[in-house]
Amino acid sequence: MHEAGKLFIGASRHPDDRLKKPEYLQLSLANRHGLVTGATGTGKTVTLQMLAEGFSAAGVPVFCSDIKGDLSGIAALGEPKDFLLKRAEEIRFADYDNAAFPVIFWDLYGEKGHRVRATIAEMGPLLLARLMDATEAQEGVLNVAFKIADEGGLPLLDLKDLQALLTYMAGQAAAISERFGFVSKASIGALQRGLLVLEEQGAEHFFGEPALQITDIMRTAPDGRGVISVLAADRLMMNPRLYATFLLWLLSELFEALPEVGDPEKPKLVFFFDEAHLLFSEAPKVLLERVEQVVRLIRSKGVGIYFITQNPLDVPETVLAQLGNRVQHALRAYSPREQKAVRTAAETFRPNPDFRTEEAITLLATGEALVSTLEGKGAPSVVERTLIRPPAARIGPLSDEERRQVMAQSPVAGHYDTDLDRESAFEILMARAGKSVDATPATASNPEPSASPWGSSRDTQPSDTAAGRWKLPGFDPAEEEAAERQRSPRGTRSTGYQRETVLEAAMKSAARSVASQVANQLGRALVRGILGSLKR
Structure with a gap:
């Protein structure tokens, strides 16, 4: 299933359940950003893990936040569970095998990862x-x-x-x-x-100091795989404004530090912004304008930004229009706002004559999604109803002892763990x-x-x-x-x-x-x- 320059997402199927073809994300267009949406429990976290694994295997560093602790399992060897093997067989994923991925854990509080700091001067007044x-x-x-x-x-x-x-x-x-x-x-x-x-x-x-160096979240492992930086955010989410502001600061640092590279063969870094609604909720107009500018301009610096949220209405239209790669899991359609969200999501896809997009969104099973990615010269593909491929690493959290072992072997072990007060x-x-x-x-x-x-x-x-x-x-x-x-x-x-x-x-x-x-x-x-x- 692996093809050079492409990330395998899954296999699309016809409404009568016949498989049609494999679905890919082209790495050369992965810096055109993306969006993963869906209701709670529909498989967004597993999709995020699958994408992070795919980018890492292609040699692309990844930064993502772990809201519930489930994503930490990406550092451990996966288990050949029956439902995963069944999905791999169903989508004809002959290359499926379990693997562990190179991971650096980060934590603003220094409890579940290496300390992450920024100076007041770096944060800036805005x-x-x-x-x-x-x-x-x-x-x-x-x-x-x-x-x-x-x-x-x-x-x-x-x-x-x-x-x-x-x-x-x-x-x-x-x-x-x-x-x-x-x-x-x-x-x-x-x-x-x-x-x-x-x-x-x-x-x-x-x-405070030592402040996070951008190069430490853009590492590759000795075997050529991209290092996946996982931010422990379960405690951080108790202060959502700090969470959103930190990730926004990190994006601004990337924008400032990285040179222009145009459209590389693959991204220099892929940045997953989970719970993206926290970024846009009650944000002043000037801040939304800056976010829009960063999303538009950071692409030419080789950084792909992927927003993960429950509802496509959480993302402003000016930002939504710049997210070319889409993975839409199931949405509920009970309240008027939910029905509007389903219509909004359906309208952002290139229609498929085989099914009604708006209807399909409400019928998707767990682990199934509507997928549309950029292809050719950057045009979106026709939306396909897709069975998402199973992750290779563990689905679920690491134990505390396993996390400590990963941190002890980290290439930044000891560098960020002691405060510097000059x-x-x-x-x-x-x-x-x-x-x-x-x-x-x-x-x-x-x-x-x-x-x-x-x-x-x-x-x-x-x-x-x-x-x-x-x-x-x-x-x-x-x-x-x-x-x-x-x-x-x-x-x-x-x-x-x-x-x-x-x-x-x-x-x-x-x-x-x-x-x-x-x-x-x-x-x-x-x-x-x-x-x-x-x-x-």
């Missing part, structure tokens, strides 16, 4: 604003914070760096407002509270204020740092804080909100003039950073790629 559900005014304050950090030589690596910088900004609010437009202590306080919420949700495990904004601001660089709580007798990157400072009187956390100097939020409303009679939080001033200053700084070609990764704080930048 994605941070999304993560904290910030208002436009608060996002503007974040833009100013990144500008000050860039000009003041204040590396933003972890949460305490940004907390310390916001504390400084509260003490210098008047001077900063004169230069960048009004920066209210109310907005700074809201951001501080947002950082506290992130900390309580475990985001402090994610921000000098950054927190320590620099503490030193400028003449304090020791430990995380001593701020109190009235132990004031917050207020030294200015521009040389002058203004004394502040901070409030008491919980141990080990930087807090905002004392102020009355209600009084600040009232003052801000007086400045904006219609209740707007930020005028167009103020917003443009911040962005113009930020883009000028970004241009200077590019021109200087700073080798240090921290120097890229304002040049975060198409998603992390301050450009609009």
